[in-house]
Amino acid sequence: MGELLGSIAFSLIVIAVIAGAWAWISTLFRKGAMALLGFDRVCVQQFETVLLYRNGRFEKALPPGRHRIRAGSRQLARIDRRPEVFRFAQGAVSADRIAINLVYVVRAQIVDPRAAFESTQNYRDEVSIRLQSVVKAVCSRKPRLEIQLDHQSFSNSAQKAASQVLRAIGCECLTFELLQVDSAGPIAELDHRRMGFAAE
Known part of the structure; x- marks a missing residue:
């Protein structure tokens, strides 16, 4: 009985490790290595500006291009600057x-x-x-x-x-x-x- 419980516990641990590794690898491929360190990728189009607010306060304006920003309590506002x-x-x-x-x-x-x-x-x-x-x-x-x-x-x-x-x-x-x-x-x-x- 003890061996059966030990075997089930070991199986659950193996499944959890595999699921965690899969989530880690999936995040690595989808968002890049920086996502594992708590950064998100933001792409700003040529005709827009993205305003970054953190905890309700303005932090900075992101110009066109790719940006890495730290995840957390943040809000992004995309502003279209076309006439x-x-x-x-x-x-x-x-x-x-x-x-x-x-x-x-x-x-x-x-x-x-x-x-x-x-x-x-x-x-x-x-x-x-x-x-x-x-x-x-x-x-x-x-x-x-x-x-x-x-x-x-x-x-x-x-x-x-x-x-x-x-x-x-x-x-x-x-x-x-x-x-x-x-x-x-x-x-x-x-x-x-x-x-x-x-x-x-």
Whole structure:
């Protein structure tokens, strides 16, 4: 009976050793020798930056290439730095109190990955809101006729203002193109029409 128990115990030990050796060899082939010392391999693409946080605190930004980082309490945030296109159809009011509808396209890009990640939960939504605010502000300083006839001047002013505003969230306005401007009439007329509809 004692020999049987000893034989079973020996078999279990042999199985455990084989399983451990297999796990060790498997890790060695899949992740490399450094993985056995507690390091993970991280591959960063050419168009992105990976932010490394340890225990909730920023440690460093990993540039494109292969990196070995120590495993543990860490979080990786992959930030895509390729330019992104935003298209808007927006209403605004010109300096001479004319309601206008604008269609424009903006190319924006993340230039400070850490600021973009830490300053807002969704940087795309933040970019959209800030761009629309910039366009309203630029419209309020230009008469309707100038906006309609000189798209390039408006686009240049809007791009410059947008880059200043987006810098706070780690982004930059690369291009701003005003595609179309339609007049909706004086603000007073629109207000009267709305009041007429409300009365009806």
